[in-house]
Amino acid sequence: MEKQERRPVVALTGASGYIGSNLLEQINKHSDVIALSRNGGRFKNKQHVQWRACDLFSLPETKAGLKGADIAVYLVHSMMPSAKLTQGSFEDMDVILADNFARAAKENGVKKIIYLTGIIPSNDEKLSRHLQSRLEVEHILGAYGTPVTAIRSGLIVGPHGSSFPILSKLVKRLPVMLLPKWTRTPAQPTALSDVIHALDEAIKQEELTDRIIDVGGPEVMTYRKMMAQTAELLNRSPRFINLPVMTPRLSRLWLKLITGAPKIIVYPLVESLPHRMVVSDENQVPGISIGKTTFREAAQEAIEADLEGNSKKRLTFNLPDSPDDVRSVQRIVMPQGRDALWIGRYYVHWIGRLSPLLETSVNENDRCTVSLKFIKKPLLEMTYSPVDSTPERALYYITGGLLAKLSPNKKGRLEFRRIPNRSEAIVAIHDYLPSIPWFFYHYTQAKIHLLVMSAFRLHLKRLFKQQVFAPSKTDIGSIQLIDA
Numbered sequence: 001m002e003k004q005e006r007r008p009v010v011a012l013t014g015a016s017g018y019i020g021s022n023l024l025e026q027i028n029k030h031s032d033v034i035a036l037s038r039n040g041g042r043f044k045n046k047q048h049v050q051w052r053a054c055d056l057f058s059l060p061e062t063k064a065g066l067k068g069a070d071i072a073v074y075l076v077h078s079m080m081p082s083a084k085l086t087q088g089s090f091e092d093m094d095v096i097l098a099d100n101f102a103r104a105a106k107e108n109g110v111k112k113i114i115y116l117t118g119i120i121p122s123n124d125e126k127l128s129r130h131l132q133s134r135l136e137v138e139h140i141l142g143a144y145g146t147p148v149t150a151i152r153s154g155l156i157v158g159p160h161g162s163s164f165p166i167l168s169k170l171v172k173r174l175p176v177m178l179l180p181k182w183t184r185t186p187a188q189p190t191a192l193s194d195v196i197h198a199l200d201e202a203i204k205q206e207e208l209t210d211r212i213i214d215v216g217g218p219e220v221m222t223y224r225k226m227m228a229q230t231a232e233l234l235n236r237s238p239r240f241i242n243l244p245v246m247t248p249r250l251s252r253l254w255l256k257l258i259t260g261a262p263k264i265i266v267y268p269l270v271e272s273l274p275h276r277m278v279v280s281d282e283n284q285v286p287g288i289s290i291g292k293t294t295f296r297e298a299a300q301e302a303i304e305a306d307l308e309g310n311s312k313k314r315l316t317f318n319l320p321d322s323p324d325d326v327r328s329v330q331r332i333v334m335p336q337g338r339d340a341l342w343i344g345r346y347y348v349h350w351i352g353r354l355s356p357l358l359e360t361s362v363n364e365n366d367r368c369t370v371s372l373k374f375i376k377k378p379l380l381e382m383t384y385s386p387v388d389s390t391p392e393r394a395l396y397y398i399t400g401g402l403l404a405k406l407s408p409n410k411k412g413r414l415e416f417r418r419i420p421n422r423s424e425a426i427v428a429i430h431d432y433l434p435s436i437p438w439f440f441y442h443y444t445q446a447k448i449h450l451l452v453m454s455a456f457r458l459h460l461k462r463l464f465k466q467q468v469f470a471p472s473k474t475d476i477g478s479i480q481l482i483d484a
Contacts (some may be wrong), residue, residue, distance in 0.1 A: 003164045007030065008032070008070045008203075009068055009071070010031045010034070010073060010203060011034040011066050011072040011073055012075070013036045013075050013076050014037070015035035015040075016043065017035040017037075017051045018160055019156070020195070023075075023193060023196055024049070026199075027097065027200060027203060032049075033048060033050070034050055034052055034065070034068065035049055035052070036056075036065045037053065038082075040054060048100070056076060057082065057327070057430055058100070059100045059103060060428055061179055063103075066104045066105055066110060068108070071111060071203055073203070074101060075092075078090050082327060082465045083326055083431075084324055084326070084438075085328075085446060086328075087450060089326060089329075090133065091124070091132070091302055092330065093327075094330045094413070095331075095426055096329065097137075098141050102140055102141045102144045103144060103430075106143070111209075112146065112147045112148070112149060112209045113142075113149070113151050114149050115132040115141055115148055115149070116151050117135075118130070118152060118277070119153060119154045119170070120280070120427050121243065131272050139421065142403060148210065148212035149202045149209055149211050150213065152212065152215065152251075153190045153195055154277035154278075155190070155226075156187045156188060156296065157295060158192025158193075158195075160306065163269060165302075166266065168234070168299075168302070168323060169305075171230045171231045174238055175239065176262075176380075177227065177392065179227075181244065182273045183222060183223040183227070183242075183289050184242070185222060185223065187223060187226075188217055188219070188278045188279055189221070189295045189298070191215050191293035191295075192296075192298065193298075194291025197291070198215045198288050208288075211285070213284075213289060214283040214289055214406045215289055215291065216277075216279040216289065216290065216291065218291060218292060219294060219456065222240075229296050231372040237456070284420050284453070294472050298309055307475055325432065326429060326431075326432040326433070327429065327430055327431070327432075330457065332425050332426075332427055333425075333457075333461055333464045334418060334423045335463055336423075339391040340393050341389065342420045343395075343427075344384070344396065347427070348360055348368045348382075351370055358370065359373055365383075365384075366384030367399075369381050377401075377402055380404060381401045381404075388438045392417065392418045393415060393418070394415065394417075396414045403436065404435055405433040406433070410431040414428070
């Protein structure tokens, strides 16, 4: 008897989400799937599907999640908060998620990463924050040597997604629609089934490795036409009035008010709408790039599924596991010739100069304390972890202090991480549990932290502009605070 061919192992992020759950059903036919989700422990394994709980903000968890995978599919976006208090932009959150994923893929010997992203306009126009972030993530995923296949798509039309429901709610709720200029922008909406097909083919076809593939539907049409066809399917007859101008800023406020969608979802999406999201000739692959399903057919299917209340494939947002945890992420410039280890140690020393009431200390074991001079016990104690650190990523665990509450289930940590191929770094606090009551923390310590980080960012910018740094060792003895 012939030996049965080994099924490839595919690690699928966001497996419980809108696109991930649909893709899981497809690739399960030919591959063994490691289904990754922050709440993966709540799902039962079945034939060819193993669920794993995985928080991609944690590098150890991400490494464990990708263990044994041949191929990894990245369907992650950090638009929704992952802690009770989340400080920072979605762009900076996405940097951490993508960097952890790329590092873990490299360590586990993953052969390729499949990444679903947005169509990037081919001209030189300035990209929206959303598209800039998507492109930055694409570059980070490939920064450690794992080949990346980027499936780029515009508006995805399917039940319970994030984009089409906003459009359909507008049509349902407004008898008169004032259409800004961006509604006349050409776009190429893609049916969910065609996106799933493109992702599936990228997994199966070796020749598609390390490619950029644009995906769109069979029609190029404006958002105004999409609204008109959706109105017909809903048996609505809204009056459309074209406006010569309406800024994306006004549009996003209008959309949030009418649809009730969270602004953290609406704002980035609206900022991208003025871009021409059409499949480019150079990124076309026959049989994949141009889908078979028209917008009308895809919209009809989405509307019918919504009416049927098919919650199985509904997009869900995971709530934080801890009721009182904090995540704070800020981006800073990297002084020339320095690395993440140096930045972390410099920051600890710099903190002590903020106020004559503050003092910091670092012992020979890299145990750092921040204290008030008239209080014996430190406000915060952090311990450097050499095992979890590299020159590009310095990690400090929060191990004590008056302001911190320790938990056996969550390890609070402060990290300094260089963004690959950029003169920038990320400073992030993860899983921090404040010891003071939440109300007081939210309006005191949390605000002070943002002010401190803003001052540190400005300090480094001034130093960077002056170009006063030169390459040197990163040991603690080389730290010299410079006025700027």
